Amino acid sequence: MASRAIVDANEHQEPIYLDYRGRYDGILGWILSTDHKRIGLMYLAALVVFFLAAMTLGFFMRLEQWTVGQTIVDAKTYNTLFTVHGVIMVFLVVVPGIPATLGNFFLPLQLGAKDVSFPRLNLTSWYLYMIGALIIFLALFTSGGLPDTGWTFYAPYNIRTTTNIPLAVFGVFILGFSSILTGLNFVTTMHQLRAPGMSWFRMPLFCWGLYATGWIQVLATPVLGITMLLVLVEKTMSIGVFDPSLGGDPILYQHLFWIYSHPAVYIMILPAMGIISEIMPTFARRTIFGYKAIAYSSLAIALAGSLVWGHHMFTSGQSYTANVLFSLLTFLVGIPTAIKVLNWVATLYRGAIRIEPPLLYALSFIFLFSIGGFTGLMQGVLNVDVHLHDTYFVVAHFHYVMFGGTVMGLFAGLHYWFPKMFGKMYEKSWANISWALQLIGFNMLYFTMLVMGYNGMPRRYYDHLIEFNAGHQLATVGSWVLIAGILIMFANLLHGLLKGEEADDNPWGGTTLEWSIKGLPPLENFDEIPEVTQGPYDHNPEPEVVK
Amino acid sequence: MHQPTHTHADDHAGGYGIYLKVWLGLIVFTGITVAAAGVDLNSAGLTIALALLIASVKTALVVYFFMHIKYEHLLFKLMLAVCAITFVIFIGLTFFDIAYR
Amino acid sequence: MSSHSNAIVAHKHPSDVEGAKIAMWLFLFTEVLLFGGLFILYAVYRYQYSLDFHLAATELNASLGAINTVVLLTSSLTVALSIEALRRGNRKLSLWMLFITIVCALTFMVIKYFEWSAKIHHGIYPGSETLLTASSGEIVFYNLYYAMTGLHGIHVLIGMGVLGGMFYFIARKPINKEAINYDVVERIRGGSRMAVLADDGRELGDVINIDDKVERVEIKVIYENTPEKFDPRNEIKLENSGLYWHIVDVIWIFLFPLFYLII
Numbered sequence: 073m074a075s076r077a078i079v080d081a082n083e084h085q086e087p088i089y090l091d092y093r094g095r096y097d098g099i100l101g102w103i104l105s106t107d108h109k110r111i112g113l114m115y116l117a118a119l120v121v122f123f124l125a126a127m128t129l130g131f132f133m134r135l136e137q138w139t140v141g142q143t144i145v146d147a148k149t150y151n152t153l154f155t156v157h158g159v160i161m162v163f164l165v166v167v168p169g170i171p172a173t174l175g176n177f178f179l180p181l182q183l184g185a186k187d188v189s190f191p192r193l194n195l196t197s198w199y200l201y202m203i204g205a206l207i208i209f210l211a212l213f214t215s216g217g218l219p220d221t222g223w224t225f226y227a228p229y230n231i232r233t234t235t236n237i238p239l240a241v242f243g244v245f246i247l248g249f250s251s252i253l254t255g256l257n258f259v260t261t262m263h264q265l266r267a268p269g270m271s272w273f274r275m276p277l278f279c280w281g282l283y284a285t286g287w288i289q290v291l292a293t294p295v296l297g298i299t300m301l302l303v304l305v306e307k308t309m310s311i312g313v314f315d316p317s318l319g320g321d322p323i324l325y326q327h328l329f330w331i332y333s334h335p336a337v338y339i340m341i342l343p344a345m346g347i348i349s350e351i352m353p354t355f356a357r358r359t360i361f362g363y364k365a366i367a368y369s370s371l372a373i374a375l376a377g378s379l380v381w382g383h384h385m386f387t388s389g390q391s392y393t394a395n396v397l398f399s400l401l402t403f404l405v406g407i408p409t410a411i412k413v414l415n416w417v418a419t420l421y422r423g424a425i426r427i428e429p430p431l432l433y434a435l436s437f438i439f440l441f442s443i444g445g446f447t448g449l450m451q452g453v454l455n456v457d458v459h460l461h462d463t464y465f466v467v468a469h470f471h472y473v474m475f476g477g478t479v480m481g482l483f484a485g486l487h488y489w490f491p492k493m494f495g496k497m498y499e500k501s502w503a504n505i506s507w508a509l510q511l512i513g514f515n516m517l518y519f520t521m522l523v524m525g526y527n528g529m530p531r532r533y534y535d536h537l538i539e540f541n542a543g544h545q546l547a548t549v550g551s552w553v554l555i556a557g558i559l560i561m562f563a564n565l566l567h568g569l570l571k572g573e574e575a576d577d578n579p580w581g582g583t584t585l586e587w588s589i590k591g592l593p594p595l596e597n598f599d600e601i602p603e604v605t606q607g608p609y610d611h612n613p614e615p616e617v618v619k
Numbered sequence: 620m621h622q623p624t625h626t627h628a629d630d631h632a633g634g635y636g637i638y639l640k641v642w643l644g645l646i647v648f649t650g651i652t653v654a655a656a657g658v659d660l661n662s663a664g665l666t667i668a669l670a671l672l673i674a675s676v677k678t679a680l681v682v683y684f685f686m687h688i689k690y691e692h693l694l695f696k697l698m699l700a701v702c703a704i705t706f707v708i709f710i711g712l713t714f715f716d717i718a719y720r
Numbered sequence: 721m722s723s724h725s726n727a728i729v730a731h732k733h734p735s736d737v738e739g740a741k742i743a744m745w746l747f748l749f750t751e752v753l754l755f756g757g758l759f760i761l762y763a764v765y766r767y768q769y770s771l772d773f774h775l776a777a778t779e780l781n782a783s784l785g786a787i788n789t790v791v792l793l794t795s796s797l798t799v800a801l802s803i804e805a806l807r808r809g810n811r812k813l814s815l816w817m818l819f820i821t822i823v824c825a826l827t828f829m830v831i832k833y834f835e836w837s838a839k840i841h842h843g844i845y846p847g848s849e850t851l852l853t854a855s856s857g858e859i860v861f862y863n864l865y866y867a868m869t870g871l872h873g874i875h876v877l878i879g880m881g882v883l884g885g886m887f888y889f890i891a892r893k894p895i896n897k898e899a900i901n902y903d904v905v906e907r908i909r910g911g912s913r914m915a916v917l918a919d920d921g922r923e924l925g926d927v928i929n930i931d932d933k934v935e936r937v938e939i940k941v942i943y944e945n946t947p948e949k950f951d952p953r954n955e956i957k958l959e960n961s962g963l964y965w966h967i968v969d970v971i972w973i974f975l976f977p978l979f980y981l982i983i
Contacts, residue, residue, distance in 0.1 A: 189739045254748040263694070264739040291705045294750040298757035300869065310847030311863045313761055318858025318863065324764060327713050328757050378708060382716065393719035397712070622746035635801060642797040649789050649976075653782070662771050669978035677973045686799045686966045687959075695745060702749040706756045710763060717764050 086599070088592040107189035109593060111198050112177030112208035112492070115361070118202065119165055119173055120311025123479075126160035129153050134517075134551040137544040138536055150269065150534030151220035152235075158223030159240065163247050164477045166204055167336055170343035171254055174485045175282050177493060179258060181586035182276045184267025184604065186596040189260040193253055195344055200250035202604065207243035208616075211236040221587050222532060224333070227314035227325035228432045230303055241300040242374060252340075255289025263351065263495045267585070269604035276584045276608040277366055281346025283617045284370040288335045296332035299325065321387055330381035338377040338463030340474055341441075342370055344481025348434045350464045351488050353609040354582045355431040356423025360609045361414040374406045383452055395454055400454035404541045409445055413438060429503035433484035436511050444469060447522065462532075465525025468518040476514060483510075483561065488582075490565065498505075498568030506564060516550025560563030584608050641684045648677050721899065737956045744960040748967045751875070755971050762978060772857020777982035780843065780865070781835060785980035788831050789972065795824030796969040799883070799962045805840045806958055811890060814958075816871050818887050823882045832873055864900045865979055872975060882961045890954050 086092070089109045096104050102114060133153050136143045145153065152590060176194065180187050188194050209216050216236035221229055228615040232239050263284050264276065275283075303325075305311040312318035314325040353360040360366065382398030416438060424432070447469040451457045460466060492495050521529075524543040529536060535546055585602060586593070633682050645697045660666050688696060766773050802817035841861075843850035846863055857937075 121645070121719075189736065190743065190758065193743075229938075252750050256743050256750075259746060260739050260743045261670045266735055289751055290746050291702065292747055294752075294754035295709070297750075298754050301871075302761075311867050312846070313765075313860065313863050313867065318852075318859040319765075319769070320766075320863075321764070323716070324761060325628075327716070328760065329705050331757075378705065379712065382712065385716075389720075391719035394712070394716035398714050414951055420742075503922045635804060638797055638800045638804065642793060645793045645796075647973060649793065652977050652981065653786055656782075656977070663774075667766075667840065667982075670981060671974075674974050674977055677968050681796060681970055681973070685796055686963055691741075694742070698742075698745055698749070702752055706753060708755075710755060710760050713760055713764065714767075715965055719765060 075356070077278060083598045088594050090592060092595045096232065105196075105263050106195050107344030108176050108187050108188070108191065109195060109493075111194050112175070112197055113171050115168065115172040115176060116174075116200070117227040118205070119169065122160050122164045122205065123550070124562075126157050126165065127558065129157040129160075130552060130553060133157065134548040137536060138548055140541055141535060145534070145550060147534045147616070148220065151222075151532070153219045153270065154532055155219050155222050156525045161209060161337075161474075163244055164201075164208075164221050166252060166340045166474050168201060168247075168254070169340065169478055170485065171258065171282055171285055171339075171484050172463075174482070175258065175278075175343055176254075177585055179261060179279060179282055179613075180327060180582060181492075181589070181593060181597055182267070182584050182608075183262065183265055184270060184390060184585045184598060184602045185261065185265035186598065186601075188257050189264055190257050191603050193257055197250045197253040197257070197612040200253070203242045204246035207246060208240055211239040211243075214239060223301060223502065223571050225300075226329075226336030227303070227320075227322040229315055230325075231312070231315050234283050236289065241303045241566040245297050245300040245304070245602050248293045248300070251289050252297075253294045255286040255293070257437060259286035259290065261263040261288075267602050267604050273367065274604055275367075276346075277349035277360065277363070277370075278343070278346035278584075280351070280367045280370045281342040281344075284374040285339050285342045288339050288374050288377070292339075295328055296339055299328040300330070310469045322446070323385070323390060326385050326388055327381070332385045332509075334381035334384065335374070336380050337470075337473065338373055340478040342373060344437065344485075345370070345490070347481045347485040348416055348437055349412075350584065351430050351484055352419040354488075354580050355426050355428060355434075356420050357426070357611050358419065358423045359607070359611060360415070361418035361421075362411070363607065363609070366413050369411045369446065372408035376401070376408065380405060383435075383457075386454060386457045393545050399454050404451065406445065408447055413442060413445075424551060424615065425449055426580075429498075429500055429507060430488035430580070432483050432504065432507045433480055433487055436507065437477060437480040437484055440472050440512075440514065442518075444476055460525060462530055463525035464521040464529045464531055468521035468525060471518050471521075476518075480510075486565065488580065489586075490568065491579050492586055492589075492593070494572075495575055496568050496572035497579065498564050498572055502560060504565040506557045506561035509553055509560065513550050513552070513557055513558075517547045517554055518550075520550065522548040535543055581611075583610060624700055637684060642679050644680055648673050648680075740956050740960060744963050748963060751964075751967055751971075755868070755871070758864070758871070759974070762864055762868070765857070765864065766978075767983075769855075769857025772855050773861050773895075774982050776854075776858040777979060779839075779842075782839070782980045784835050785833055785976050788828050789976045791824050791828050791831070792972050795821045795828070796966055798824065799965050803955075803959050803962050806890065806955055809833075815887060815891055818883060818890070818958075819903060820849050821886065822880055822883050825876055825883070828876055829873065829880075832869070836869075868975060869979070872968070873954045875971070876908055879965050879968050880963075882964060886954070886958050886961045889957065929935035 089107055092105075092107070093101060102110055105111065132144065133150065136150055176188070214236050216234050218235070219225070219230075219235045219237050219240045220235065221233060221235075225237065225241060230241075262275070262279060266272075294476050302311075302313055306315060307315065310318075312320050313318040315320050316322060332586070349360060349366055364395055379401045381395050383402045386395050386399075399598060447465070449468065451460050451469065487498070487604075517536075519545050524540055524547070525531075527540070527543075530541050577590055580587075588602065589598070652670060655669050655673070656666070660669070682699070688699065740898065746935055782881045799818045802821065804813045805811075805814035805817060845851065846866055851859055851862055
């Protein structure tokens with residue numbers, strides 16, 4: 073696409089982003105850099121650390137379920153384990169996940185821009201993210217210790233528990249701020265900095281995903297912010313509004329919490345869907361099927377996703393009228409989601425498919441996310457939900473969506489863009505092996521949990537009845553396989569980063585603007601801002617592949 | 620949308636005078652709110668509806684004139700609508716629970 | 721910057737006025753929804769405890785609330801006038817209007833202080849014994865009152881800070897500093913000469929040799945303005961600060977009848 077203004081790698085007018093030396097050197101050159109690519113990588117580095125930490129907690133949770141009764145930790149510790157696992161994974165990994173890492177790195181590149189609209193604000197977001205994380209971790213060392221409420225911090229238990237809730241919710245508040253600033257930065261960037269000729273409908277679908285995400289970040293996150301602040305003042309200044317002993321209504325806490333946290337699910341998944349929309353046409357070597365439908369469905373998901381929070385509260389004491397309404401609306405979200413899935417599959421139809429690691433991850437995204445979606449609809453049915461609520465079924469469902477969806481999407485994107493980010497290639501055979509291990513382990517772990525939940529295994533219990541023991545052991549073995557797959561994947565990527573072969577400029581034959589750059593992107597991305605003359609996924613008629 | 624210029628600066632026809640008039644209007648509406656609160660409308664719902672209506676009119680004045688929405692592109696008006704609708708949805712759907720409990 | 725003897729310093733990113741405004745509006749939306757969460761709570765509790773809210777509200781001083789409303793509305797006027805004045809190049813009027821705005825903000829906070837002090841003096845504050853013996857609805861009313869007017873007060877303080885900053889920016893003589901980045905210095909090192917050129921290529925001022933001893937080059941551009949002239953970037957900054965201030969006003973427009981005028 074576009075006029076490919078290709079300059080020899082050595083002759084970029086500016087140094088490539090990894091070599092650039094500003095006023096500061098070394099580590100300062102990174103943590104004070106306002107370059108969106110460096111910021112994206114800094115997010116990625118932090119994110120991987122948090123992910124591995126929370127994964128380790130998950131490993132211990134699974135290990136605890138190996139036998140009936142206490143295996144390695146007591147009930148109290150187990151409560152802390154699942155809370156911290158959830159808080160880190162949700163607020164530090166999957167919510168910022170794709171927008172902050174790959175979004176930061178590739179949004180300006182895909183738009184043909186030099187940077188995001190507000191580079192310094194972008195760096196501020198990263199600092200807020202790190203500060204938020206630090207505050208949460210501080211709870212480890214302070215009186216009361218880490219929270220044991222679950223990642224949802226439900227009232228009224230959040231008032232009664234002696235653990236350090238104020239610090240944790242304040243950390244979440246700061247993280248919300250970081251998320252908001254990223255969102256408004258991205259939305260502004262897409263309004264203002266698209267390359268000449270790039271109309272809205274020539275914008276890559278990853279950007280569309282980020283656009284819809286940005287709006288949810290801006291409009292929904294403040295509600296979580298105020299909720300967290302209210303918990304904070306309730307605990308520290310007894311300005312109670314949720315505490316029943318002060319006339320408050322704890323169900324309202326759930327309303328406010330899910331007004332954010334349900335749309336947050338779409339903050340997590342929309343960018344991942346964007347990545348899949350990039351990968352499908354590239355590896356099928358044909359234009360994406362239903363470009364506009366996918367673009368519009370991103371907005372439709374953002375809208376519909378803001379209408380359904382009450383489906384988390386069917387058993388909370390919410391009115392029956394609200395239950396019926398929220399159940400109905402929940403089914404509506406299925407429509408735009410299905411539009412996307414069907415269009416991806418249709419893109420593959422009669423394509424010249426090449427099986428490469430990014431496509432494998434993308435395909436497993438579709439498979440796992442579909443299971444996640446369908447099990448979500450099952451819980452949207454009122455009478456079924458009464459049976460499934462707060463069981464392993466729910467836990468498995470949202471892991472299919474958040475892990476099978478968002479994290480698999482992130483892995484797919486990492487494998488897809490790795491050569492453009494680092495100029496190196498990972499070992500494809502090992503990438504395939506790690507993918508297979510992850511897919512097998514994932515389903516051993518979470519499909520078993522679906523079945524156990526359907527049979528009545530409640531979530532957040534550190535113990536289980538003997539009937540569930542076989543299932544728990546199968547799931548635990550699955551967790552080992554899954555973790556092995558993830559570790560091999562990271563090791564392979566790290567090896568590729570350090571010792572990998574030099575990658576081609578465009579190894580997959582991608583057609584979006586980031587692939588038009590020769591070698592690694594220079595400091596300001598494009599020596600000359602490209603002129604866009606066609607849609608983003610035009611693989612025809614020119615069979616030209618940039619060598 | 621792409622010209623980073625003063626797209627509207629020249630359209631300010633009213634100038635200082637219009638702002639003064641708007642301010643006068645705001646003060647008058649404040650007076651009406653206070654006065655209306657003293658009148659017994661025999662219905663708590665009606666009272667609060669009237670108070671909210673006046674507050675909304677005042678907000679519209681501030682947003683339209685003081686905040687220059689009058690002079691901005693369609694984009695800003697659309698964005699404002701999205702924000703307002705979102706808030707209405709949040710409060711409206713919450714009341715499907717509260718009002719029917 | 722490709723040539724080996726010239727270093728050109730230019731603003732590579734022209735300030736994007738429209739973009740700044742879009743971002744500011746998006747930020748205002750987050751403020752609206754931040755308070756929106758509280759308004760949802762208010763609406764629900766007022767629906768559930770309408771009688772208690774009525775009783776509790778009679779304790780609040782409606783006159784002070786009304787005075788504060790007028791004060792904030794006036795400050796909204798003056799900040800709008802300040803922006804208009806700056807746009808027309810009348811820096812002096814702009815600064816005066818900004819000053820009045822800040823004074824209004826201060827007045828609002830002082831009145832608020834006396835209002836809160838009186839309440840606290842009567843033992844009505846969150847967690848107080850007086851309040852805890854009241855009915856559930858009254859407790860919730862006062863907790864919401866403190867939470868919402870408190871958060872609003874914090875926003876007034878932030879707004880004062882922002883407007884004070886703008887006063888400083890508009891009042892001072894602008895000085896712009898440009899640092900040439902390290903790579904450029906490397907490239908022009910070794911006998912290159914550095915000079916400031918006019919449009920037609922004439923050299924202005926002294927010519928300096930960039931040799932090994934030079935580590936960093938910083939160019940300081942000083943604009944000495946006449947009283948009417950100002951840094952054009954201040955206009956959008958002031959406009960965005962004004963937007964923030966107006967939203968603080970809008971929130972109070974709702975808080976006033978909802979807390980002080982319940983019958």
